[in-house]
Amino acid sequence: MNPDDLRRSVMAALAKINHPATGKDLVAGGHVQNVAVDDQGVARFQFMLKPEDPNELVKEARSAVEAIAGITGAKINVQLPQMQPPGGGGRKGGLKPGSVPAPTPKPGLLKNVSHIVAVSSGKGGVGKSMVAANLAAAIAKTGQRVGLLDADIYGPNIPLMFGVSRRPNVIGEKGKEMIEPLEAHGVRLMSLGFLLDKDQPAIMRGPLISGVLKQFLEQVAWGDLDVMVVDMPPGTGDAQLSLVQSIDLDGAVMVTTPQDVSTGDVRRAIKMFERVNTRVLGIVENMAGLTCPHCHEHIDVFGVGGGEALAAEMKVPFLGRVPLDPAVREAGDRGTPTVLSASGSGAGVALGEIAEKVLDTLAALVG
Ligand SMILES: Nc1ncnc2c1ncn2[C@@H]1O[C@H](COP(=O)(O)OP(=O)(O)OP(=O)(O)O)[C@@H](O)[C@H]1O
Numbered sequence: 001m002n003p004d005d006l007r008r009s010v011m012a013a014l015a016k017i018n019h020p021a022t023g024k025d026l027v028a029g030g031h032v033q034n035v036a037v038d039d040q041g042v043a044r045f046q047f048m049l050k051p052e053d054p055n056e057l058v059k060e061a062r063s064a065v066e067a068i069a070g071i072t073g074a075k076i077n078v079q080l081p082q083m084q085p086p087g088g089g090g091r092k093g094g095l096k097p098g099s100v101p102a103p104t105p106k107p108g109l110l111k112n113v114s115h116i117v118a119v120s121s122g123k124g125g126v127g128k129s130m131v132a133a134n135l136a137a138a139i140a141k142t143g144q145r146v147g148l149l150d151a152d153i154y155g156p157n158i159p160l161m162f163g164v165s166r167r168p169n170v171i172g173e174k175g176k177e178m179i180e181p182l183e184a185h186g187v188r189l190m191s192l193g194f195l196l197d198k199d200q201p202a203i204m205r206g207p208l209i210s211g212v213l214k215q216f217l218e219q220v221a222w223g224d225l226d227v228m229v230v231d232m233p234p235g236t237g238d239a240q241l242s243l244v245q246s247i248d249l250d251g252a253v254m255v256t257t258p259q260d261v262s263t264g265d266v267r268r269a270i271k272m273f274e275r276v277n278t279r280v281l282g283i284v285e286n287m288a289g290l291t292c293p294h295c296h297e298h299i300d301v302f303g304v305g306g307g308e309a310l311a312a313e314m315k316v317p318f319l320g321r322v323p324l325d326p327a328v329r330e331a332g333d334r335g336t337p338t339v340l341s342a343s344g345s346g347a348g349v350a351l352g353e354i355a356e357k358v359l360d361t362l363a364a365l366v367g
C-alpha cells in the first residue's frame with residue numbers, strides 16, 4: 001500500500017477511537033494532528049494530551065495504528081498543552097498547576113527528551129530503584145516513550161530488575177560510536193554500572209561521576225523520549241549534587257520509609273534539591289506497613305502517616321504509600337516490574353497510582 005493510502009487507514013483507525021470526556025473521536029476532536037506515513041510504513045503524528053486526559057488514550061491510538069497492515073511502527077509525539085506565561089509563582093508552596101514556571105528547553109545533551117525525573121532518597125535501601133523501575137514501566141504502559149537511566153555506579157541494578165543481563169551494544173561508525181540502550185518491557189535502559197569493571201572498587205569521586213554522566217548522556221542513543229527517569233545513587237553528597245546539576249531535571253521524586261522519616265536524611269535530600277533549584281515532585285512512602293496474606297488486614301509495622309506529615313512539613317506533595325509486598329520481590333526475581341507482573345497487588349496498585357500522579361504533575365508543569 002502506498003503512504004497516502006496508509007495515511008487514510010491511519011486516520012480512519014484514529015477516527016474510531018472516542019475521547020471519553022469530549023465524546024468526539026480523536027480526529028474530529030483535534031486530539032491527533034499532523035498525521036503522516038513515510039515510505040517505510042512508519043506513522044507519525046502529534047497527540048495533544050491535556051492534563052485531565054487519560055494516558056491510556058495514547059496507548060489505544062498506538063495499538064490501533066500499529067494493527068494496520070502495512071504500518072511498521074508508530075511514532076507518537078505527545079504534546080502537552082502550551083506553557084503558561086513564565087514567571088508565574090514559584091515552587092516553594094508546592095505544586096499548583098498553572099503556577100509553576102515553565103520548564104526550559106533541554107540544553108544540548110538531552111534535547112530529544114521532553115521530561116526528566118529523578119528518583120532519589122536520603123539514604124540507601126529504601127526502594128528507590130524499585131520505584132524508578134515501576135515508574136518507567138508504568139509510563140511505558142501508557143504508550144509514552146520512556147528511558148530509564150541507572151545512575152548508580154555500584155552495578156547495573158536496573159537492567160537486572162528488567163530481566164536484562166546482557167551488555168549494551170556499540171553502534172555507528174568509527175569515531176561516532178554510540179551506546180545502544182537495552183530495551184525491555186517498552187523501556188530503554190542504561191546503567192552507569194556498565195562503566196565499571198566487575199572487580200573495580202566503586203570509589204568514584206563527585207567530579208568524576210559528573211564527567212562520566214555527561215559522557216554517558218552524550219553517547220547513549222536514546223532517541224526521542226517523552227520521559228526519562230533517573231535512578232539516583234543514595235545520599236546527598238557532592239556526587240549527587242553534581243549529578244543533579246549536570247542533567248536538567250524537571251523534578252525529583254523522593255522515596256522514604258516510615259522509619260526513615262524521623263531521621264534528618266530525607267529533609268537534607270529535599271533541601272539539596274531546593275538548593276540546586278530543582279522541584280520536588282513529591283514524596284513516596286515505601287514499605288509502609290504490610291497486608292496479611294491470610295486475613296488481608298493491613299498491619300502498620302512502623303506507624304502510619306509519617307510520609308504525609310513530612311510532605312506537609314516540607315510543603316511538597318505526597319504521592320502515596322507502597323506497602324511491603326512479596327509481589328515486589330517476586331517481580332525482582334522475574335525481571336518484570338510489579339506494575340506489569342502484579343498490577344493488582346497492593347504494591348502494584350499503589351505504584352500505578354503514584355506513576356499516574358507523577359505524569360499528571362509533569363503535564364501540569366506545562367499546562
Ligand atoms: N514495597 C516493598 N515490598 C517488598 N520489598 C521491597 C519493597 N520495596 C523495596 N523492596 C526490596 O528492598 C530492596 C531494596 O530496594 P531497592 O534496591 O529498590 O532500594 P534502593 O533505595 O534503590 O537501594 P540502593 O540505595 O542500594 O540503591 C530490594 O530487594 C527490593 O526488592
Ligand SMILES: [Mg+2]
Nearest residue numbers: 128129152157
Ligand atoms: Mg538502587
